Amino acid sequence: MYQSPVPLIVIRSATHSLIEVNGQILGECLPGSHVAMPAGDTGDYYISSTPLEGAGWPTTRKLSLKQGAALPPKGDNVELCSWPGGVYEVCFCAASPAAPLADFPRQLDQLSFSCGRTRRTLTLYYEGGLRLLMEDENKSSCISLGPGDYGTLALYTAGGRQFAAVITHEGSVSHLLMLDINAEAVLEISAAAVFLEQDCIAAIDDLGTVMGHQRRRKFIYSAGEFSAVRPETGFFTREYVFPKNNGLLVRAFAEAVREGFREEALSYLTEDLKREFHFDEIRHFLGNFQSCRPPLSDKSGALLGLITSEGSRVSSARLYEFKFENGLISDIAEV
Numbered sequence: 230m231y232q233s234p235v236p237l238i239v240i241r242s243a244t245h246s247l248i249e250v251n252g253q254i255l256g257e258c259l260p261g262s263h264v265a266m267p268a269g270d271t272g273d274y275y276i277s278s279t280p281l282e283g284a285g286w287p288t289t290r291k292l293s294l295k296q297g298a299a300l301p302p303k304g305d306n307v308e309l310c311s312w313p314g315g316v317y318e319v320c321f322c323a324a325s326p327a328a329p330l331a332d333f334p335r336q337l338d339q340l341s342f343s344c345g346r347t348r349r350t351l352t353l354y355y356e357g358g359l360r361l362l363m364e365d366e367n368k369s370s371c372i373s374l375g376p377g378d379y380g381t382l383a384l385y386t387a388g389g390r391q392f393a394a395v396i397t398h399e400g401s402v403s404h405l406l407m408l409d410i411n412a413e414a415v416l417e418i419s420a421a422a423v424f425l426e427q428d429c430i431a432a433i434d435d436l437g438t439v440m441g442h443q444r445r446r447k448f449i450y451s452a453g454e455f456s457a458v459r460p461e462t463g464f465f466t467r468e469y470v471f472p473k474n475n476g477l478l479v480r481a482f483a484e485a486v487r488e489g490f491r492e493e494a495l496s497y498l499t500e501d502l503k504r505e506f507h508f509d510e511i512r513h514f515l516g517n518f519q520s521c522r523p524p525l526s527d528k529s530g531a532l533l534g535l536i537t538s539e540g541s542r543v544s545s546a547r548l549y550e551f552k553f554e555n556g557l558i559s560d561i562a563e564v
Contacts, residue, residue: 236268236297236315239525242278243323244285249277257281263525268317270297278321292319301543310536311545312524313564340382340393344410351393353380359397363412374406375399385425387450394425405430407455416448416455422466430455433465438484439477441467462488472497475530476523479551482558483521483533486512499559514561516547524548532564 240248242258249255251274256264258278268274272294279287290307293300299317302309310318334356341350344365352362359374374380380397385407392415395406403423407416407430420432430448435441445465448455472478478497485494491508506514518535524546531553534546552560 236270236294236299236317237265238268238274238276238292239263239265239316239318240276240278241318241320241525243321244280245282246278246280246321249279251275263318268294271295276319288321290319290321292317301540305542308542308544310543312534313546313548316524318525337380338382340384342384342391342393351382351395353382353395353397355379361395361406370412374404377404383425385430387455388453390450396423405432418446418448420446429458431465436462436488438488439480440469440472440484442484442488442490443467462490475551475553477530478553478556478558479530479533479549480521483515483518483535483549486515487518487521497558499554499557502559502561514563515549518547519544 238250240255240258241263242248243260245257245259247254247256248258248264250266255266258264274292274294275289276292277287277289288304288306290302290304292302292309294317297315299309299311302319306322308320308322310320312318332355334354336352336354337359338353339350341348343349347366350364352364354360354362355377359377359380360371361374362371363369374395374397377397377399380395383394383396385392385394391410393408395408397404397406401421402419403421404419405416405423406414409415416430418430418432420434422433424431424433428449432446432448434444436444441464442462443465445461445463447458447461449458472481482494482497485497486508494511495503495508515535518537520536521533522536523530523532524534531551533549533551535549536544536546538544548564550562550564551558
């Protein structure tokens, strides 16, 4: 295992920033890059990040080392990850977005349909948030849908009954509100994407893997209500493509093991390695982890850090080395 002769502080920033440590300029840091400096076994380091592009304010956080170990920094916009060999990685997260400017009310969509003997009109509009106006011939009402950017209205038929589907979008999240003929909510779900399919409502979320796995939840109308069926995992709005290089291969393998995708995980191994170890043995060997990525200094694709959370914005990494044969993993060792 590589061991730094002295502790090493590596600093990353989600935005293009100027980095200073204890009042001394260390350099500019771009997203995806880093700056680094040696440190003593014990001491306090006041690290400042000043955005050079976009909105945001200068931020200073204190990192303390005590006998070669880092103490958790305070603050909700900085993360610390301890790597093997005495390397401490500090990451400044993206600044909170500025408050939006005042916006004029505007209509987003409108839907008119027969509801029994009357005509009902739904109007989705924005006025300090998303709102839904429901108008019948003799009455009207308005409900607040909360924050959002835009939305659509549609009729949906299931089990011989008619429903009004209100789909709104807030950033990368979609929300579905399904209303029955009495304007009562019968289904409310949120996901990365929501689809009104002929036989069900489908909600799809990304699992955050390098291969782009997705989880699909289906809601089927039966016996007077929408019921969820067992979630599925796969590739529903994208295609699976075998990892094109070693770096992607080891990440895909580790994430498949973590998620319990046995067949996929074993497909990344040579036949000899598959015969030598059972899948459960591999899971035990890699242990629990929340995320994985290579150390910043590695460009070979043969090293991968398995990162485990140790509390709020503090984590540690275990380092593994991989060997390859004919585009597959032939050996794994913890370093």
